[in-house]
Every structure is written in C-alpha cells, then in structure tokens.
Amino acid sequence: MDFDLSGDQRLLKESVDRLIADRYGFEARRGFMAEPEGWSRANWARFAEQGLLGLPFSEEAGGFGGGAVEIALVMEAFGRGLVVEPYLSTVLLAGRLLEEAGEAALVGRIAAGELLAAVAHVERHSGWNLGDVATRAAPDGDGWRLSGTKSVVLHGDSAEQLLVTARTADAQRDRDGIGVFLVAADAPGVARRGAATQDGQRAAEIHFAKTPARQVAFAGDALATLERVRDQVIAALCAEAVGVMAKMHAITVDYLKTRKQFGRAIGEFQVLQHRAVDMYVALEQARSMALYATLMAGEADARARAAAISAAKVQIGRSGRHIGQEAVQLHGGIAMTMEYKLGHYFKRMTMIEEMFGNADEHLERVATAESIL
C-alpha cells in the first residue's frame, strides 16, 4: 500500500502543473474560449508535443502506455486550470474506444494531434444510460446507415470523426443489439448544431439521416466495453473535480484572509473558519475517493469496478456541491460575477456533477451492488 508517485509520474505531474500555471491563467483562458472553435489549437499542439494526447494509449498504438494514475495527474491539473480543450472527449472517450476496437491508425492520429473525435451516445431521453439507445443502424451493403439524434455530444462540433452508439436490433433499453459506428463528421445526412456549455466548453446536437457508417468491432460485448471506458472516464473526471474543488477551497481561504469587514479580515470569525474547515474535510474525502476510483479503474471484476467508480462519483458529487455552494456563499456578491474566477470553477463543478450520472444515479448503483466495504 503506497500512494507515492514513481519518478516518471512525478516528472509528468511537474510538467503538466507547470504547463497549466504558465499558460492557463484566467485571462488566457478567456482568450482560448474566444477562438473560433471555443478552444485553442495552439494548446492542442502543445499537448501533443508534451505527449499528453497519446498518454493513455499503448505503445503499439503510438501512445505512452499511461495508466489511470497518469491520467488522473493530468486531469487534476486540467481541473485547476479549467482547461477547455477537447481532451476528455477526443482522448479519453473516443481515443480509448478506438483503441479498444483496435483502430490503431486512428488512435495514432489522435496521439499526434492530427485527429479530433467525439463519442455520440446521449439521447434526448437516455439520461446517462449507455444501454438506452433509440438511434438505429440499418445494414447497407458492406456497411450501415444510421438514423437518429444524439444530444450533448462533448466537443461534437469540432470533431472530424464521430463514434455513434446505435441499435442493430432489439428494443430501446435492451442490453443487447448495441453497436458503435464510425462516421465522418462531413458524411451525407449529418446535421450538427454546436453550442457553448455552461462551463465554457462546447457540445453539439447531431442528427443522422441514413448516414453511411462503419461498425467498429470490439473483442467483447460493445456495451460492456462502452461501460468500461465510461468508468475510466468517470475516474478521470473525479480527478478533474478534485482539481476544481481544491482551487475553489484555496481561493475561498485566501479571500477570507484578505477581505476586510467590521475592521478586520472576515477569516478571523470562527463561524467562517469552521465552514472553511468543513469544506476542507469534504475536499479530502473527495480526494480519497478520486484516488480510490483511479486505483480501481483497471479492476478486472466489472461489478467491483463499477461499484467503486460509482461510490467515487457519489462522493465527488456531494463534496462538489457542498464546496461549490459554500465557496460562493463565503465570498458573497463577488462570486456572482463573471469577472471573478470563482464562479467559473463553480460552474464547471456543477456540470461535472451532472456528467456520466449524478450522485443519485450512482448512489442507486452502489445500493444495489455488493457492499464496497
């Protein structure tokens, strides 16, 4: 049992932390968001150069063979910087799925920063259930044609390739009959509408009308593979959330020490100190569970893995809401403004709470599983 980083992991952490500290200030981020795609191509090239885009992929696929710990280090730093580039969507979701499908050429292009991809799985009434799929795939010669609508496709507006979940058979909520299909974003029958998200990122609604597609093949069941990759993404998201929460807590403590009212720093008031302490406890509990999720992300037993990941997501959701709301409250009016940084962390945290299942949904998963203790 040890939580020390290896030498390589420490180097990675230092370099990513430095990258964020140097290049991802609050004003700089505003600039990235104002670029045509809502994020910075220059940053993307920098990520590629530093090896971050190939980090989770095996060396055969042109990657660096990083595991959940390496990804967590990157994501926690990205949380502190509120990074808006499509790392989660292109690398951790689409890239990892393509790797599972043995699409080494496409994975290699992602690692090199030459390809943007997104996974289209959410539908208007699917919630976060990967097995609730109304989009249909109909056979067409050697390939398939997709019809249906996907929602909130993370960075779906800038992606060049889309991985789309669709049914080849069975009813909308059956676990069987689901496939994953590769579609070029400019293929006939694709209509996309991009939109900004609450947290300064981008998402798209995408219609498919008899769109030609190629099915990607997994070694095992497609839905089980999707769920495994989703669990790894949740672990990464938990790490990002820890970065976001740690920053909110630090900003708040600083503010309490400097903001003066009644002739003294408001942090001298015990009632505010104690609330800052409760935020700290919530942060450390979240950090512990994010670590647990990281170390369980590769667990072979799918049920144990899913319960662990869900437990972490519940803790992140609860801690995130507590810390976010308290951070705003302890600041007072300034936290309500777009010009102050805190609100942007609060908004990202709130969206993370709703991504890939909220606390209620994951609590149900934990409650129906074997005890995690």
Added chain:
Amino acid sequence: MDLRFTEEEIAFRDEARRFFREDVPEAIRRKVLEGRHLAKDEIVRSQRILNARGWAAPHWPREWGGQGWTPVQTYLFQDEMQQAGVPAPLPFNVSMVGPVIAEFGSEAQKRRFLPRAANLDDWWCQGFSEPGAGSDLASLRTKAVLDGEHWVIDGQKTWTTLAQHADWIFCLCRTDPSVKKQEGISFILVDMRTPGITVRPIQTIDGGREVNEVFFDNVRVPRENLVGEVNRGWDYAKFLLGNERTGIARVGTSKARLRRIRELAGLELRGGRPLIEDRRFREKLAAVEIELKALEMTQLRVVADERGRARGKPNPASSILKLKGSQLQQATTELLLDVVGPHAMPLAAQDEGAGRNEPGIGPEYAAVAAPTYFNWRKISIYGGSNEIQRNIVAKAILGF
C-alpha cells in the same frame, strides 16, 4: 501507487485476525459487536490475553514491550481488532498514561507502572476535565501544593470514565497560579485508595454509569508521583492527546457495526419484506458506506504519510479523522434506530435507567439501539470536541 498490501503485511493481518478470533473469547467479542456493555472482568481478561501475546501496548517503546511496528501494521492491527469486536486495550493505560510515563517519567516510575498498566493490573482513569474546564482545559483549578514530601491536592475532576473501576488516576493539577495558565500545570499520579478521594457516579442519558465526578479533599500524594518536571504538565497532556492518531477514526468499528446493521435489516420486516431489500434503506446504508470508504482511504493516506514522520508529531489531517470518524460512528447508530423502528422504545431489562426491576419486552438487539444512539453522541464531544477539532484544522492546516 498501489492499494494492495505487501505479502508480509497480509501475513501479519491474517495472523492478527486469527489471534483475535481464536484467542479472545467469542462471548466478549459478541457483546462488543452487539453493542452491549462489558463488565470490568471481561475488559481485564481480554487485555491480559493481548498482553500475553505482547500486543496490549504495541506502540510503546521497545524496551517496555513495544513491537516496533510500521504504521501499516499498526493500522491493520487496529482495523482487525475493531472488526473482530475485541475491546481496545484500556486507552487510559496504553494510549494515555503509558506513553507519557515512558517518555517523561522516571526510571522508577517506568518500572513500577508500565508493566502493570500493560497487563491491566492497575486500572487507570483520567483526571483532566473539571466542571469549569472542558474545552478550555488549561483553565483547570484543582490545585496541588507541596508540603514536605507530599503534594496536597484539593479540587474536583469530572467526566472521569470508569473511575469506579480505577486503581489510579493521572491528574492535571494547578501548581503555580501566578503564571500563564498553561505554564502552571503539573502531571501527578494518584492512588485512588488515598484518603480524601470520593467518586460519585454520573448517570448518562443512555441510562449507563460510565462517567463520574472525582472529588479531592486534602489528598496527600507522595512527591515522587509527579511525572517529569513541575509545571510542564500541559506539554505532557498535549503529547498524550497527540498520541491517539489513526485509530481514532474507528473505521473498523463502523465497518463491524454496518455489517451488524445489514444482518439485522435482514431480520426486520417492512411490508412483509426484509428491510434490507427496501430501496430507500439501501440507499441510506450505501451513503454511509461511501463516506466510510472515503474515510478509510483518508486514513490510509495518513498512514502512508506517517512513515516519514517523527513520533509525537501527528499529521494535522488526523483531526479530519476524528471529525469525520465521529460523525460516521454516530451515523451508524442512527441507521440502527431506523432498522428496529418502534422496538427501539422499551428499556432493556438490565437497563439501570428504568429504576425498577422489570423484564424487557421485544428483541434484545432492539433494546440496545436507542441507548447506543444516545451514548454515542459523546464521541463528537470527548477527546477535543468537533468544534475544537475544527479550530485545530483552521489554525494548523488552513493557516487562519
């Protein structure tokens, strides 16, 4: 990074598990797991079994029987002990007065007291709190005045846990009223049989007789019973309180209690179905289990970090363990109340609070639910209340 223990650590854990389950009588462990009170002789018997194995005070210095364990071994030992329902060796002996004597006491004191404390030949109690000195402990007023070869002690201690069983009490006494309050306190060992000591029980809201008031009226104590230097008692008290570290979260105790709750929720019916199958109940249970898993991970982080720390210098994060650990222990007692529902109402037959000799009604396990809930409210009050823990975190970690 690795969540797994080494092969040696697993072997050690298995050895501890086997020992606790095979050598400590099941009747005693069952009482603990079911939340019933232990009699004095059961606590003594259990500690002597541990001591015979050298495990009553494993964290003491080696020359006094300490085992020189790694922080991970200590963690595994405590976790297994708590999960098996083995009563912890009397904390007043092994976690409080023992380490203070071993660190600051004279050679004669060490020889006289340490082996007997480990074996529970002497039962120690703690004379710290007073009616006017709770969270503000340093304002204590019980005074000790040197008169020839004796300290003469006058005053009152309170909340003295299990003083009715005690042979000795370690007291913080005011020995210099003219200086800053922390600088005029001494640490003195007092034989409970000394004339002038009166113990008066305090009945607590669970009906139990766990704590007492202890009165000192012209109590004459041999001069050599002072520990360390005169007026340095506050430093020793801080050392003592810093000694309780990772065990304080009591994750193993909460785990055992949640297992018990699952078991009982399988016996209690709601709408003709076992409560454990009720979705709302399962979600409440899961919510506590998640927080407990998080605390276990926090504890492991502290344990991993302790490897590089000096003894007596606790990780400030251990305050989190006390804060969250107490809240979770209390949450488990609330779940138990939920499980038994209306059957929590009758007083148990043996409950002294009834004031009458009546047989109880309903299952015995239900009768302990409410007293446990009432009693465990103490956990967030004693040993530095949760508000004091927040003050510590605010200062030591957040820099306020």
